[in-house]
Amino acid sequence: MNKEKDGGLHASIMIQQIIRNAICIFLCILSLIPFWIMIVNATRTSVDIQSSFSLIPSHYLMENWQKLLYQASQNVPLWRYMVNSLIIAGGSTVLSVYFSTMTAYGVTAYKFRGASFAWAFIMAIMMIPVQVSSIGFFRFMYQIGWGNNYMPLIIPAIAAPATVFFMRQYMISALPLEILDSARIDGSGEFRTFNTIAVPLMKPAIATQCIFAFIGSWNNFYTPSMLLTSQAKMTLPMFVQQMRGERFRSDHGIIYVGLVVTIMPIFIVYFLLSKYIIAGVALGGVKE
Amino acid sequence: MAKSKSNKRKTVEYGRYGYYFIAPFFIVFAIFQLWPLVYTLGLAFCENYTDTMWNVEVGPTFNGLQNFSTIFVGSDGSLFDTYTFRALGATLIMWLMNFLPQILLALLLAVWFTDTRVKIKAQGAYKILVFMPNIITAATISVLFYKLFDYPNGPINQLFVNSGLWDKPYQFLNTKWATRSIISFINFWMWYGNTMIVLTAGVLGISPSLFEAARVDGATSWQIFKSVTLPLLRPIMLFSLVNSAIGGLQMYDIPKLLTTSGFGDPDYTTRTMTMYIRELAFTGARQMGKASAVSLVLFVVTLFFSLALFYIMRDKDAIREKKAIKAAQKARKGAN
Incomplete structure (x- = not known):
């Protein structure tokens, strides 16, 4: 009797497991299928893409790729957009992560008048999106001669409240303040203590935030598309926008291969670092 | 007593480094986020556009709530239909x-x-x-x-x-x-x-x-x-x-x-x-x-x-x- 009941329970768990796994697998396919169609179409000729739907790759990838390179080089070579995105994302990542760690250190390691107010203020401005002040930002940047320039895309990264927030959460648990006292006794200056003791201890959090800051900047379309005007300075997402335009409209294979090119770097980074990225999201590290 | 006094002096001395560490954040915030926000708020009460015929910028000149009246009241006078x-x-x-x-x-x-x-x-x-x-x-x-x-x-x-x-x-x-x-x-x-x-x-x-x-x-x-x-x-x-x-x-x-x-x-x-x-x-x-x-x-x-x-x-x-x-x-x- 008892055994039978156990068996029934076991069977119902099995059924549940099958249903849940099936739904999860369906969702995974849903995540992948648009990208798969993209990759497949990148390997087909424009005529094939126009005439039929297919999930099986063909063998025109190199041809499409060469055509894309040629078509892009009529204007600005493709690698240029990648380098541009890399410069902006790299620069803003270094600045935002270093200065955010510094800010978090300032409010965590020191007791000074206004420290708790400064912290509350940082939390509050986390809620103000940059989009609401974009008109003022645009005009101001052109007034100081920073229009069509990378500076407004890199320098403001120093004030990244969400990163500061994450850094402080981590610092409270990972940075014992006694260490700082012993460094002081050993005669280390405050900035040296920060750079040689606090920063190394914060490495895991710094790595996580570097990933998020880099991806965030790499994917950013809003601000660059507002400020950058010359073709040679455009970023990868801006090039993606142009692929919808007249220049590429005639050949569908080129567009798909172009989309693959813009996605590949992130695909690679993601599948190498997905463990850390997901752990970082679970800690509430990403806010966009 | 004397000991606690010297301790206190020390913490105050280190405390000022807190300001140095958070200064870059607040300076950059003030220049690149706060000022643009204030600037945008100011422009909201100004007439500012480009005359497309002559390609010259008009304004910004203060015009009160005129921008908002076009936002809240539609051209046929109905509220919010904009x-x-x-x-x-x-x-x-x-x-x-x-x-x-x-x-x-x-x-x-x-x-x-x-x-x-x-x-x-x-x-x-x-x-x-x-x-x-x-x-x-x-x-x-x-x-x-x-x-x-x-x-x-x-x-x-x-x-x-x-x-x-x-x-x-x-x-x-x-x-x-x-x-x-x-x-x-x-x-x-x-x-x-x-x-x-x-x-x-x-x-x-x-x-x-x-x-x-x-x-x-x-x-x-x-x-x-x-x-x-x-x-x-x-x-x-x-x-x-x-x-x-x-x-x-x-x-x-x-x-x-x-x-x-x-x-x-x-x-x-x-x-x-x-x-x-x-x-x-x-x-x-x-x-x-x-x-x-x-x-x-x-x-x-x-x-x-x-x-x-x-x-x-x-x-x-x-x-x-x-x-x-x-x-x-x-x-x-x-x-x-």
Whole structure:
């Protein structure tokens, strides 16, 4: 009797497991299928893409790729957009992560008048999106001669409240303040203590935030598309926008291969670092 | 006594380094975020546009509430029947259409992934794949979906027509609700993995002894979900709600790059607030003044959600404690 009941329970768990796994697998396919169609179409000729739907790759990838390179080089070579995105994302990542760690250190390691107010203020401005002040930002940047320039895309990264927030959460648990006292006794200056003791201890959090800051900047379309005007300075997402335009409209294979090119770097980074990225999201590290 | 005095002097001395460490953040914030915000607020009360005939900038000159009157009152005098409020409506509709299914699915997956009875072994792989669209460039995803839903020969149309399900291709991106649905779907599809991971972390943060106690008392899975998981998860769910609302109000990349002309087709029904602001400021007569006023409306709406967030996330226990202490003090005074 008892055994039978156990068996029934076991069977119902099995059924549940099958249903849940099936739904999860369906969702995974849903995540992948648009990208798969993209990759497949990148390997087909424009005529094939126009005439039929297919999930099986063909063998025109190199041809499409060469055509894309040629078509892009009529204007600005493709690698240029990648380098541009890399410069902006790299620069803003270094600045935002270093200065955010510094800010978090300032409010965590020191007791000074206004420290708790400064912290509350940082939390509050986390809620103000940059989009609401974009008109003022645009005009101001052109007034100081920073229009069509990378500076407004890199320098403001120093004030990244969400990163500061994450850094402080981590610092409270990972940075014992006694260490700082012993460094002081050993005669280390405050900035040296920060750079040689606090920063190394914060490495895991710094790595996580570097990933998020880099991806965030790499994917950013809003601000660059507002400020950058010359073709040679455009970023990868801006090039993606142009692929919808007249220049590429005639050949569908080129567009798909172009989309693959813009996605590949992130695909690679993601599948190498997905463990850390997901752990970082679970800690509430990403806010966009 | 002397010792404590010297100690105090020392902490004060080190304390000033705190200002040095936080100074770069606040200086950069003041220059690149605060000043532009104040500047935008100021421009909202100014006449500022470019005369397209002579290509000269007019203003900025103070004109009071004129920008706002064109925002709140339509050309036929009806209140709120303006492009601004249509854009706000479209933004909120598309946000709701993505958020409701998003939080439901995320919640379901979070409960499944933390279920100790029915274990899902491959959940690490599922999480990686389900989260993936979140980090892919939104611009690329939008152009990809623009191609997928192309008329008449996009892959989706081919799939339905070639399989004989439909007898002619459908103009997805020329139909109001189809376009809105696609935009909402992309948002949903990009974000439910993120929400799921946050909620999973939330469920894992609940003390396991609570679940155990409920199970010992003979509660069913549904009862446990309804009476233990859901109430304890409420703060984190509200947090995702408000965070998603703040982000959703700024929606730009996807409708900009998905819609046919890039201006919220068909007939501006998928034009969001940020798209409208950019269109006012950077096309045609470059109406910076009015664009700033619309920004201010967006700011106020966003602020409303932010304050709601603070209200939700406030430390209720601390407030209750304070109240209790005050009440106790009062009672003691009364007794004295």
